[in-house]
Amino acid sequence: MYDSMTGNVRRFAAGVQALAQGTADRQFEVLDLRKAVPSGDFLLMTYTFGSGGVPETTARFLDDHAAGLRGVVSSGSFHWGANFGRAGDHISGRYGVPLVARINKGGTLTDRQTVAAWLTEHWIQHSNRPAQAGQPRSAYGTLD
Numbered sequence: 001m002y003d004s005m006t007g008n009v010r011r012f013a014a015g016v017q018a019l020a021q022g023t024a025d026r027q028f029e030v031l032d033l034r035k036a037v038p039s040g041d042f043l044l045m046t047y048t049f050g051s052g053g054v055p056e057t058t059a060r061f062l063d064d065h066a067a068g069l070r071g072v073v074s075s076g077s078f079h080w081g082a083n084f085g086r087a088g089d090h091i092s093g094r095y096g097v098p099l100v101a102r103i104n105k106g107g108t109l110t111d112r113q114t115v116a117a118w119l120t121e122h123w124i125q126h127s128n129r130p131a132q133a134g135q136p137r138s139a140y141g142t143l144d
């Protein structure tokens with residue numbers, strides 16, 4: 001799932017999707033949290049707004065959907081100094097999930113590789129976990 005105001009996170013998510021798909025040989029869905037809801041566990045990619053804050057749209061989304069949150073990636077800009085990408089620290093701390101990456105603007109190839117590798121590894125651990133009774137997991141996970 002991603003939140004994006006000016007397109008950096010949207011482009012980053014699409015780049016990660018392309019990489020992860022090549023490595024994991026599976027489909028990762030990329031969904032705009034302003035338009036869609038997650039269908040299972042998801043990685044959240046968002047940006048930093050205000051002075052190191054979590055965008056209102058992301059905060060409202062998490063109020064409803066934090067149960068499936070497994071990790072967070074936060075975008076920001078180096079210009080913000082100590083507040084660089086701070087939204088990710090807030091979300092990671094509040095929900096107890098890893099900050100998978102803190103990226104400048106739309107990120108670099110290394111950032112995309114880091115996140116794609118995390119997704120692939122996470123999905124492998126996931127698929128080895130026994131399905132909960134009465135709740136068979138979809139054969140397709142979601143990057144959501």
Ligand SMILES: Cc1cc2nc3c(=O)[nH]c(=O)nc-3n(C[C@H](O)[C@H](O)[C@H](O)COP(=O)(O)O)c2cc1C
Nearest residue numbers: 004005006007008009047048052076077080084085
């Ligand atoms: C009004 C405003 C406030 C921002 N505040 C921060 C901030 O506190 N820390 C930070 O790292 N980046 C900050 N940024 C930079 C954005 O988080 C960064 O450009 C991000 O890549 C935007 O993602 P998007 O293009 O997907 O919307 C701010 C940008 C704007 C326009």
